Amino acid sequence: MCCTDAALAYVEAHAAWSEANTRPSLGRNYDAFVTRSHAGAARAEFAVEGVRCAACLSAIERGLAEVPGVALARLNLTERRLAVEWAPDAAADVEAIRLRLAALGYAAHPFDPRRPADAEAAESERLIRALAVAGFASMNVMLLAISVWAGSVSDMTPENRDLFHWIQALVALPAAAYAGRPFYEGALRGLRAGRITMDFPITLGVVLTLVMSVVETALGATHAYFDGAIMLLFFLLIGRVLEQAMRRRTRALAENLAALRCETAARIEADGSVRDVPLGEIAPGARVLVRPGERVPMDGRIERGRSEIDASLVTGETVPVAVGEGARVPAGALNGDGALVVAVTAAAGASFLDEVEALMRRALEARSRIMVLSDRATRLYVPLVHAAAALTGAGWLLAGAGPHAALLAAVAVLVVTCPCALGLAIPAVQVVAAGALFRDGVLLNDGSALERLGRIDTVVFDKTGTLTLPEPVLVATAGDDATLGRAARLALSSRHPMAAALARAADGAEPYPGAQEAAGLGVRAVVDGVELRLGSPAFCSAEAQAAAALAAAPEASVICFRAGAGEPVAYPVAQALRPDAVEVVAALRAQGRRVAVLSGDRASAVAAVAARLGVAEWEAGLSPQDKIARIEALGRAGRRVLMVGDGLNDAPALAAAHASLSPVTAAHVSQAAADALFLGRGLAPVLAVLAVGARARRLMMENLWLAGAYNLVAVPLAAAGLLTPLIAALAMSGSSVVVTLNALRARGRPRPAPSLPSGESGPAPAIPAVLVP
Structure with a gap:
């Protein structure tokens, strides 16, 4: 990675900061990692801990906007990376920003590209351990609870029932204390910052249920609800682990750019x-x-x-x-x-590579601000749950019931409305749909992309390596077979991609001994006293032959061969269209989707590809900035764009699009920026990912409606006292099972290979040997 002055200062400041984490104040001595623009504006990037959803994003950005002098605050949810800019003469500084974040309930430290991946791995490991503890405890507590239920209709004595309740407490209390830590910490962090998060009703329901169960057990009551509390945590942790598993966003972005x-x-x-x-x-x-x-x-x-x-x-x-x-x-x-x-x-710091990285960062920050279905549901859920529980308790008190009965009814409402079904509604569909896509040769990077993929109406393709195969092929042969064989053997000694296309015709022959490569020109070898040359037209004195070859195939490039003083030969070389590109583009258009080609290649090559595919909307010679501008213009026009590209110059556009897809042969940075990668030589996965995305979005909506309908039925029953916390926990578990079973429908059925729509006349045109770059 380029060690600019700012980057060196950043590394030094980060080391010092890590050593001083226990200090109450960082002070201005730790501002060295701040970078400054030519206009003097200061910029710093922080890694923020505790960020989980769009509500956290809006709370942080609104909170920092209140700091005097802060001009911009943008949080990337994926990387938990916060970029803050402030005027040079403002009162804002690193310490003021850090203190404001602490007041909002979030710890912050200088952003280190390696640290988010480590933190993500540690968080995943922590959640899996918590899930394992909750699952083990749930099984054992439920066995004891079933014994009590069976005993209540038989001859179990009160002493035995109380013993079983106390054994449940011995298992459930420490398990809930450990497994519920992710929720407790989130709730406490929000309360310290004066905010009510989704973790608060979960924590409240679990704690009240456990406290009430201990009290009921101590009083020798018939029912205790340890099983409901621990099962609640178990189901919620399943959703949290699934969500974490699908949050494999572009952790490798900084490392991939650093490799360049x-x-x-x-x-x-x-x-x-x-x-x-x-x-x-x-x-x-x-x-x-x-x-x-x-x-x-x-x-x-x-x-x-x-x-x-x-x-x-x-x-x-x-x-x-x-x-x-x-x-x-x-x-x-x-x-x-x-x-x-x-x-x-x-x-x-001002190079083309830096511009690409800046474009990527801005595009990812913009995308992270898109609120997904689960975030929108969460924003409505928390106030409704609190209102329902509070009104239930107040209603029972006003009706003359005692505090015990009122609290029992309020806890039943909290338990019955706990967001197990809501927490599973989206991640369960994501996991099942990811499996379906894997069978279709698509590797999903970001589970939240499924919702976006389900709303795509415009597909934009890059040309080179996307509509075409990454490796070049020999377009046409020239001269006799013996000449082609000698040229192919000489090509075996060259590392040039065009020579590799020619070398495939060597038919197992060995390279000529003593072949030497001339830098930037080609390769030569002396065979039986005759010098053989393979390379550029100038290197082989084959300008006329090269011009003739390009006239016949203007979209190709040429590699020339000459043996001694003999007549030189020019071989046109190009990249082949993917085998099913014509059919896939035709199918997309038949589905009513707009199709365009945006490429950085020369106009003649792009025009040839567009003509073969029947795409009228294409542009050539575009820079990364140009591609982003076109994508954003389509977005402003109300289009939801799927970008399909493979080059590093496509990475910013992939990040800026509504959704994105890359071949697995793409540049590493493009793979990191894309929502999904597809395997194989065909474009059929483009159709598959759109079909699965549409089905997954539909199932996500169905699951949210099922969770909502369950609450509409269960809450009035719980509020009326017709549901004990035990029955409420069973109902809650049942709703989770229902949404999980519904999510399994995302598997779908195997799809046949794409073909031309019925409205097309005649078979799909065959892809000839003369192909495009």
Whole structure:
């Protein structure tokens, strides 16, 4: 990762901060990790603990908006990453922000890309342990409870019944104390900040039920409700664990971008010597040496040297691009076999790679603000539960009942309305739907994406590596078979992707011995006294043959071969359309969805793909910023966009879209930004993910309605005293079983391979050998 001054200061401040976590105040000495823009505005990023839902997001952002001078506060729910900006002359600083977060009930520390993943793993392990304890205790308490129920209709003596109740207490009380900690801590954190969270009614119901059960047992009453309390925790923890399992959002984003960065650069000094220095010491105008196989450390312009670079950062095109003096190269681009002297044009922190990371961060922050179904249901649920329980207790007291009866009825309402069904309604569907998608070759990264996928009306494709296969193929042959065989054997000695396409025709032959690669030009070998060359048209003196090949296939690239003074041959090479691309696009259009192609590649190549697919809406030569602008424009027009892309230049657009999908061969950053990945060579998973998403969203809504209908029936009965806490717990468990069984319908049935809709005339056109890049 590039070590800019700000980044170095950040690391040092983080270490100091970690050592001083026990201090009551951080003080201004710990502001060193703050970065400043050219306008002087300060920015800091915090990792915030205890964030769970959209309610936390709004509470934090509204709370920080009250701090004088804070201009912007944006929380990424996925990474629990809070970005805060404030004016340089404002009273706000790191200490004021941290204290305000503490007052809101959230602990904060400097953001470390590695720490969220560790915290996520620790939280998952903690929830699984709590679930195991609750499950073990539930089984044992229920066995004892069944014995008491059976004894109540037989000859069990009061002494034996009380003994069984006390044994239940010995099992349930410590188990509930341990297993319920995630809910208790959330409730206490909210109360300290003056907020009522979803954890509060859960905690209240569990604690009151346990306290009442102990009191009833001590008084020798007929009923105790330890089983209801521990079962409640068990079902709620199932939902919490399922939710945690589906929150595998882009933890690898920072690490993937860091893999494209350099820690140092080889700076060329005034005396001509070369010295490796941290990037923070390199200013615009400096000259750096980029050796073969290294990544370009900073944006710049080539002063001397020729090579080929992987320009997929900018265009998405995986075929290396020949560059020479005067060509611009972006930070993170991979240099080929030639040494380059690059004049730096952008300082560290302002490179193209930094812009991509900033675009990604903003897009993910925007998406994290989308409130999902469960969040919307939660915002309505908490006040209704409290109101129902309070009115029940007050009503019984006004009716002349004693405090014991009133409290019993209020607890029954709390238990019967506890959000087991609500907590399982969404995660259960997510898990089942994820399994269905896995059978269709789709790996779901984010369970919340299912709701968004169910509302897609526009599908936007990248071209290279998405509509086409990632590996290039030989479009057409030229010359005789013997010439092709020699060219293929020579291609075995080259690492160039275009040469790899030609090498497939070698039919098991071995490479020529002594072959040498000329940096940025091609590969040569002397065989039987004849020099063989394979590479660029200039390297093989084949400009005329290359022009003729491109005229026949303008969407292709060419690789040339020449044997001694013989006639050179030009072989067009391109990337093939995915086998079912035509059928899938036709099916999407038949479903009434809008289809577009947005690519960073050249116009001729994109036009050829769009024509083959019958897509009239396409654009070429787009930068990552351009793609985001197009996606956002569609969003403002009311469209819900599914972005399908694979390159690093697609990653910001993937994050900005309503939902996103990438092939498993995509760049690591794009995989991290996408909601789901698909396997295989076909595009059929695009249809599968939309179908499963629509079915999953429908089932989520059904589950929420089932949970609501259950409460509409159960709450009046509990409030009327017709449900004891025991029966309420059984009813609550029954509602959880119902929504879980309904969620199983998300499995669906195996879907056949996509075909053209019935309205299309004739069979789908065959994909010929001459394909597009």
